[in-house]
Amino acid sequence: MELTQRQNSILLLIINAHDAITSDDIATELNISSKTVQREVQAIDSILKKHSMAITSLRGKGYLIDDSYKNEMWKTYFYNDEFDNSVLPNVRQSRVEWIIRKIANGTLNGTYFTLEALADNLFISLSTLKRDLVSVRRILREYHIFLENDYKRGLVLTGDENSIRRLINDYLVLEKSTIDINRIIGQNTPRMDIIERIIVTCIQKYQLHLTDIGFKNLSIHIEIALTRIEQGKLGLSNTTTSINTDSNAYLCAEALAGMLEEALTLKIPKSEIINIYIHLSSQKKLHTDVDNINSESHRNLQILNEALDDIYRIYGSDFRHDEILKQGLMTHLESALKRIELGLSIRNELLDEIEKNYPFEIQIAKVLAFHFLKTNAIAFNLDEVGFLALHFCGARERARQDEKSETTRAIVVCTTGVGTAMLLKAKLESQFSDALEIKKVSALYQLDKNDMDDVDLLISTVHIDRNLGVPTVVVSAIVTDRDIAHIKRYIKGNPSNSHSVADLFDEKLFIANPDTQTPQELLELMSQKALNLGYIDKACQESIIEREVLGSTEVGNLVCIPHNIEGSVYRPSIVVCVLDKPIPWKYDHVQLILMILIDQDHRTHYSDLFAELYAEIDHQYKVSNIIKNKNIAYMKSLFIE
Numbered sequence: 001m002e003l004t005q006r007q008n009s010i011l012l013l014i015i016n017a018h019d020a021i022t023s024d025d026i027a028t029e030l031n032i033s034s035k036t037v038q039r040e041v042q043a044i045d046s047i048l049k050k051h052s053m054a055i056t057s058l059r060g061k062g063y064l065i066d067d068s069y070k071n072e073m074w075k076t077y078f079y080n081d082e083f084d085n086s087v088l089p090n091v092r093q094s095r096v097e098w099i100i101r102k103i104a105n106g107t108l109n110g111t112y113f114t115l116e117a118l119a120d121n122l123f124i125s126l127s128t129l130k131r132d133l134v135s136v137r138r139i140l141r142e143y144h145i146f147l148e149n150d151y152k153r154g155l156v157l158t159g160d161e162n163s164i165r166r167l168i169n170d171y172l173v174l175e176k177s178t179i180d181i182n183r184i185i186g187q188n189t190p191r192m193d194i195i196e197r198i199i200v201t202c203i204q205k206y207q208l209h210l211t212d213i214g215f216k217n218l219s220i221h222i223e224i225a226l227t228r229i230e231q232g233k234l235g236l237s238n239t240t241t242s243i244n245t246d247s248n249a250y251l252c253a254e255a256l257a258g259m260l261e262e263a264l265t266l267k268i269p270k271s272e273i274i275n276i277y278i279h280l281s282s283q284k285k286l287h288t289d290v291d292n293i294n295s296e297s298h299r300n301l302q303i304l305n306e307a308l309d310d311i312y313r314i315y316g317s318d319f320r321h322d323e324i325l326k327q328g329l330m331t332h333l334e335s336a337l338k339r340i341e342l343g344l345s346i347r348n349e350l351l352d353e354i355e356k357n358y359p360f361e362i363q364i365a366k367v368l369a370f371h372f373l374k375t376n377a378i379a380f381n382l383d384e385v386g387f388l389a390l391h392f393c394g395a396r397e398r399a400r401q402d403e404k405s406e407t408t409r410a411i412v413v414c415t416t417g418v419g420t421a422m423l424l425k426a427k428l429e430s431q432f433s434d435a436l437e438i439k440k441v442s443a444l445y446q447l448d449k450n451d452m453d454d455v456d457l458l459i460s461t462v463h464i465d466r467n468l469g470v471p472t473v474v475v476s477a478i479v480t481d482r483d484i485a486h487i488k489r490y491i492k493g494n495p496s497n498s499h500s501v502a503d504l505f506d507e508k509l510f511i512a513n514p515d516t517q518t519p520q521e522l523l524e525l526m527s528q529k530a531l532n533l534g535y536i537d538k539a540c541q542e543s544i545i546e547r548e549v550l551g552s553t554e555v556g557n558l559v560c561i562p563h564n565i566e567g568s569v570y571r572p573s574i575v576v577c578v579l580d581k582p583i584p585w586k587y588d589h590v591q592l593i594l595m596i597l598i599d600q601d602h603r604t605h606y607s608d609l610f611a612e613l614y615a616e617i618d619h620q621y622k623v624s625n626i627i628k629n630k631n632i633a634y635m636k637s638l639f640i641e
Helices: 005-016 023-030 034-049 067-078 092-109 115-122 126-142 161-172 181-185 191-205 212-230 248-264 270-281 295-315 323-342 351-357 359-376 382-404 418-435 449-454 481-488 519-532 538-550 600-614 620-629 632-637
Strands: 056-058 062-064 146-150 154-158 408-413 436-442 457-460 472-474 505-512 554-556 573-584 589-597
Touching (some): 005 067, 023 034, 092 126, 092 154, 092 212, 115 154, 191 248, 212 270, 295 359, 359 382, 359 554, 359 600, 472 481, 505 519, 505 632
Parallel strands (some): 408 436, 408 457, 457 472, 505 573
């Protein structure tokens, strides 16, 4: 028995949820009542049981589906041969991408779709589809393409040929896609084999080097071009690009075209030869020697170093001496900047996963992208930012591995006697083993700033008024479990934060439904509240605005996480602002703002704090619950184990 449109949507939400998902969460996502969800889930479960599958209902937690059932459910209810057994999308962003792929595929094969047909394929209503098409048209405008509804044929793409081809390439033949290009193009014979053999012959003859990705992209470009030529759609040459007709890249493009014409008995116009030349000339080198670079690369390295300085200033994450990172980024930037110059795009199939799993690295990459925008007026889109973030992912992982082998050096300060001091030292050494080295046990009056040169931490049984330049942890003389947990936050290689997230929320710093409706005004309103309460100084407030200029702190799901980069923070806090409705930010809309205020001594722990915070806003339904509850107690409850 088939499922209804609504039942399909509900089942997809449960399948795609990482944990149990409640009826309220599903109701919010689909704009129906919770009782309707419960009724529909019962009906779905009855149908599934006939096929030896089931939905598990956990009291107080929600619904989930055993992983062993998921593949069979996909095959039974959501198999889509056109996109290689991919699951039909169940949330708006995924639906928008699916619609674009569907239309791009139809454009390539000369087939068209009506609104009604698309709605039926997606198991959504016509009104929902029309709302999705608003986003579709916005994305298409970035390609200078328009979507028109022809009453005879259906939905039709209009725009210049190169833009349409770029869209087809971006949405149908992505770097990580498993889609069979021959099936998409509609070829009965493997013409791609002929294309690839000719490319290999030509690049060897003219001594050009292509990476595997570059080779694949060129092969696909030529296959799409040949298909469009057969349909009478000729590409336009990029007249703004300087063409060196004596270069090996151009001679190779000419030879390629000639061999293709002979092998496939068709005519390839000069404009297509120029497009092949552009692809060949935009390929990156495998290695960039940071110590032996030309003037342009030297300027790029300067920008990179300035960005790494800023990243250290903002986050305390020091990548300034990571030569592996620098070499990787320089190599990537060489090809990325060339792509941007030539107007070529690359679609990052991993972007959603990167944004979800590495949101902190995305924030770092945005700072680097801002420096190129500020210095060279070169704008990196989010796809490119995602690729930059991957380099920082690798750098942070290397740093973590190095840190695991390091020891945190500490001085123990105790005022209650030698016996208690030695007990304290022994307990700490027993608890932390090689991770903590007690340099010495000292009385408070004996402490000297010169002792801090090779020390990472002070562990004291009394409060220390003096600023000795290293973090101080105050513990009881007998060292409780709570003290141990507190110390762990300062141990190198330990992932815990220096602050309990729940303790950072303050009723006085909660703002709901403010009249202010622009990003700048909201940041000023929130930071001013903290300033008025004496939690931060003016320099800290100004640095929050500066940080947003360096790169948007949006993290998706209607959430923004701004933070300070300088100034004094007298009471580490998170300012919360919930808006009545979403407002436009830089990349998307925002309705929940979580402003992190932490002092400079603890900025190296920002990434861990950010990760813990992000874990509670990484799905839309979680954010919806925060917005719906609109109180600080609910926020705190999310971070209390």
